[in-house]
Amino acid sequence: MFAVEVRDHIMIAHSLPSPTFGPAQGMHGATFTVDAAFFTEALDDEGLVVDMGLATEALSNALLPLKYKNLDEVPEFKGKFTTTEFLCQHIFATLADVARKGGLGDPARLKRLRITLHESHVARAWYEGEI
Amino acid sequence: MFAVEVRDHIMIAHSLPSPTFGPAQGMHGATFTVDAAFFTEALDDEGLVVDMGLATEALSNALLPLKYKNLDEVPEFKGKFTTTEFLCQHIFATLADVARKGGLGDPARLKRLRITLHESHVARAWYEGEI
Amino acid sequence: MFAVEVRDHIMIAHSLPSPTFGPAQGMHGATFTVDAAFFTEALDDEGLVVDMGLATEALSNALLPLKYKNLDEVPEFKGKFTTTEFLCQHIFATLADVARKGGLGDPARLKRLRITLHESHVARAWYEGEI
Amino acid sequence: MFAVEVRDHIMIAHSLPSPTFGPAQGMHGATFTVDAAFFTEALDDEGLVVDMGLATEALSNALLPLKYKNLDEVPEFKGKFTTTEFLCQHIFATLADVARKGGLGDPARLKRLRITLHESHVARAWYEGEI
Amino acid sequence: MFAVEVRDHIMIAHSLPSPTFGPAQGMHGATFTVDAAFFTEALDDEGLVVDMGLATEALSNALLPLKYKNLDEVPEFKGKFTTTEFLCQHIFATLADVARKGGLGDPARLKRLRITLHESHVARAWYEGEI
Amino acid sequence: MFAVEVRDHIMIAHSLPSPTFGPAQGMHGATFTVDAAFFTEALDDEGLVVDMGLATEALSNALLPLKYKNLDEVPEFKGKFTTTEFLCQHIFATLADVARKGGLGDPARLKRLRITLHESHVARAWYEGEI
Numbered sequence: 001m002f003a004v005e006v007r008d009h010i011m012i013a014h015s016l017p018s019p020t021f022g023p024a025q026g027m028h029g030a031t032f033t034v035d036a037a038f039f040t041e042a043l044d045d046e047g048l049v050v051d052m053g054l055a056t057e058a059l060s061n062a063l064l065p066l067k068y069k070n071l072d073e074v075p076e077f078k079g080k081f082t083t084t085e086f087l088c089q090h091i092f093a094t095l096a097d098v099a100r101k102g103g104l105g106d107p108a109r110l111k112r113l114r115i116t117l118h119e120s121h122v123a124r125a126w127y128e129g130e131i
Numbered sequence: 132m133f134a135v136e137v138r139d140h141i142m143i144a145h146s147l148p149s150p151t152f153g154p155a156q157g158m159h160g161a162t163f164t165v166d167a168a169f170f171t172e173a174l175d176d177e178g179l180v181v182d183m184g185l186a187t188e189a190l191s192n193a194l195l196p197l198k199y200k201n202l203d204e205v206p207e208f209k210g211k212f213t214t215t216e217f218l219c220q221h222i223f224a225t226l227a228d229v230a231r232k233g234g235l236g237d238p239a240r241l242k243r244l245r246i247t248l249h250e251s252h253v254a255r256a257w258y259e260g261e262i
Numbered sequence: 263m264f265a266v267e268v269r270d271h272i273m274i275a276h277s278l279p280s281p282t283f284g285p286a287q288g289m290h291g292a293t294f295t296v297d298a299a300f301f302t303e304a305l306d307d308e309g310l311v312v313d314m315g316l317a318t319e320a321l322s323n324a325l326l327p328l329k330y331k332n333l334d335e336v337p338e339f340k341g342k343f344t345t346t347e348f349l350c351q352h353i354f355a356t357l358a359d360v361a362r363k364g365g366l367g368d369p370a371r372l373k374r375l376r377i378t379l380h381e382s383h384v385a386r387a388w389y390e391g392e393i
Numbered sequence: 394m395f396a397v398e399v400r401d402h403i404m405i406a407h408s409l410p411s412p413t414f415g416p417a418q419g420m421h422g423a424t425f426t427v428d429a430a431f432f433t434e435a436l437d438d439e440g441l442v443v444d445m446g447l448a449t450e451a452l453s454n455a456l457l458p459l460k461y462k463n464l465d466e467v468p469e470f471k472g473k474f475t476t477t478e479f480l481c482q483h484i485f486a487t488l489a490d491v492a493r494k495g496g497l498g499d500p501a502r503l504k505r506l507r508i509t510l511h512e513s514h515v516a517r518a519w520y521e522g523e524i
Numbered sequence: 525m526f527a528v529e530v531r532d533h534i535m536i537a538h539s540l541p542s543p544t545f546g547p548a549q550g551m552h553g554a555t556f557t558v559d560a561a562f563f564t565e566a567l568d569d570e571g572l573v574v575d576m577g578l579a580t581e582a583l584s585n586a587l588l589p590l591k592y593k594n595l596d597e598v599p600e601f602k603g604k605f606t607t608t609e610f611l612c613q614h615i616f617a618t619l620a621d622v623a624r625k626g627g628l629g630d631p632a633r634l635k636r637l638r639i640t641l642h643e644s645h646v647a648r649a650w651y652e653g654e655i
Numbered sequence: 656m657f658a659v660e661v662r663d664h665i666m667i668a669h670s671l672p673s674p675t676f677g678p679a680q681g682m683h684g685a686t687f688t689v690d691a692a693f694f695t696e697a698l699d700d701e702g703l704v705v706d707m708g709l710a711t712e713a714l715s716n717a718l719l720p721l722k723y724k725n726l727d728e729v730p731e732f733k734g735k736f737t738t739t740e741f742l743c744q745h746i747f748a749t750l751a752d753v754a755r756k757g758g759l760g761d762p763a764r765l766k767r768l769r770i771t772l773h774e775s776h777v778a779r780a781w782y783e784g785e786i
Contacts, residue, residue: 001520002518002519002520004477004478004516004518008515009382009383011291011381011382012291013332016177024273026331027289028273028330029275029276029292030293031291031293031381031382032293043478043479043482046409046414047476047478048474048478051413052477053415056516068286068288070275070289073289083178084183085179085180086174088133119273119293120271120295121138122138122776123135123138125133125134125180126134126136127132138776140776142683142774142775143684144683144684144725145668145684151439151441151444155666159684159723159725160666160683160684161684161686162686163686164775198678199678201668212441213440214439214440216395216441216442219395251688252400253399253645253664254397254400256395256397256442257396263782263783264740264743264744265782265783266740266779267781282570282575305740308738309735309736310675310736311740311780314739318778342571343570343571344571347526347567383531384532384580385576386529387529387573388527390525391525402644402646404548406538406552406553406594407537407553416591417535417592420537420551420594421537421553422537422538422552423535424555424556424644426644426645460547461552462550462552463537513555513557514531514557515533544703544706606702607698607701608707609658609698609703609704646661646662646663646711647660647662647707648660649660650658651656653656
């Protein structure tokens, strides 16, 4: 299996209103370094998993609605806990949809996608699934 | 598949008394940066793989018997080569046991665990298995 | 010149309400990886710049009032732009004060302090000054 | 599953002569930080996946024909696009062959191999397969 | 002293035609991760050393003539050894000129500049001087 | 001022027999990632601070007496606390001596040297001085 992974980042505010989150219940924030890894079984005729420029642009576009946002005010997150792992799946869904619609080249080629969010130098989360 | 990974470290002395280990046969040591990744199929009601605070504390507790130790003097390692990969499995066993006993939330939720030990900027090892 | 540097982190929300900050004017947030470097001309009798355990604890204490906070609601930041470089100086002032009062050993020994805040994988800031 | 991963690097020139590669069509270059991860189901009698010294030497040998080279002039790459992912597979093939011939210990023990090439702080690729 | 540092990268080919460079005499290449650190004595009214967006854009512009280039064919490098440290000074000169002409805000504020080029995971160089 | 920095590592055992060191009083160990930075005012005729190959080899040689050692048994460390900062100065002295004797090229050119030891992902120390 081949993979190509590209990186970007977002800086967001949010609250996690449940006692489970202890000191993180109130409004705080995070820089998430975001890695998107695209998996395929075979390279195309130009030796590529995916065009890295295209992949980088698609990741940047997927992150745009989150960049410098207060996630508590993003309508589609209403009633959700915007944990690191939740955001991994959210970004996965956005990028997987782009891939399925051909935005990353032939939709039949990309098999899997993994989104990793590094929230600090000691913690990260990821979600990986089929496209 | 979702994962959450947390990081800690230990600083230990040990010897690896076999010609295989060349210059590492005698007493020397290592800083091991330790990553514990917890895997699950679905997030809980609060959007979590595992409570990161709980995971961090569990990792710290699992490492406590090794911190600042001479592994040659740890009774349960008697007769063992305490290689990086051996220690990955040892820490895996400790943390998997905590998970199975409910120390990391509902024992049915966490499916897999991966323990990675970085021994230098150019070498690391890991062990991954079902919980 | 000798130095010892220890690391911790904070996750905060804030806004930067001036057109200068473009998309960062509204409420957003950051993970700041924080490094505190202590400088001295000569080691003490035990070969130390500063007790690393003490330095780590002092840094953690200095960061406590900021951890998981919305900086817009911290009274002493009222009317200030809580930029990365501003926060470097703020944490510097807190830790330098601890050092001057003997909280990091003999106050005559530590000469300089540098506080670095990494705000993402592509940007960081620091403040360095005499203690 | 156990794994041991070792790191080395190469600094190469090449061109990628297709419009797909945009600004990278002409002669340019890259530092590739190369990680080789060896996977096995069980440790040997000395607690090893693979002798790390042997693995490091094998990786270094595998990279030797590429070190400080202009890949456009390497005969076996004629007519190929030497993309990051292509090079992952190329190095995989070299190292897997070494493993199969016993150059990394008992050929029956190592099961899988993954070669990762980091091409910058924001992009990397890998190839993983059975040995 | 305050500093703000931003990061970008370039991927170039070049040769270093002198026996001093051993295996690097022929055409090869490098990814250079480039850090530009701007120093000032006092923050401006908005708590800034320099507008990070402006600094990032200025660094990107300074690197543009080098991105994906064969440095052996860049006219102004004719007869020069384009070593890592030489390139640090070259990029320094470009960015310092931008700063002096007001491209990074009030030219009287920025005092020093440091350009760091990371050429691999085990080597880097930098040049620091007054603006 | 120009600088070139190269990296290597050592894995050692030692004890720090004073109550100051708390849990690190007994035999334990560390991986030290070691950076050696060489400073000069002007590049030589080939655009170099120092020949990187020579610098890397000199650092490796300087570390050889420490590699895989129990520092408690190294005669010249008898009665010393082999703290991270003490080792920085020790390696500095070794490499500065090599530089003064011409082992790194013209002894008049290199002005300063900085030795950094990273002891974990959260702590490091360095010593910088004139050669």
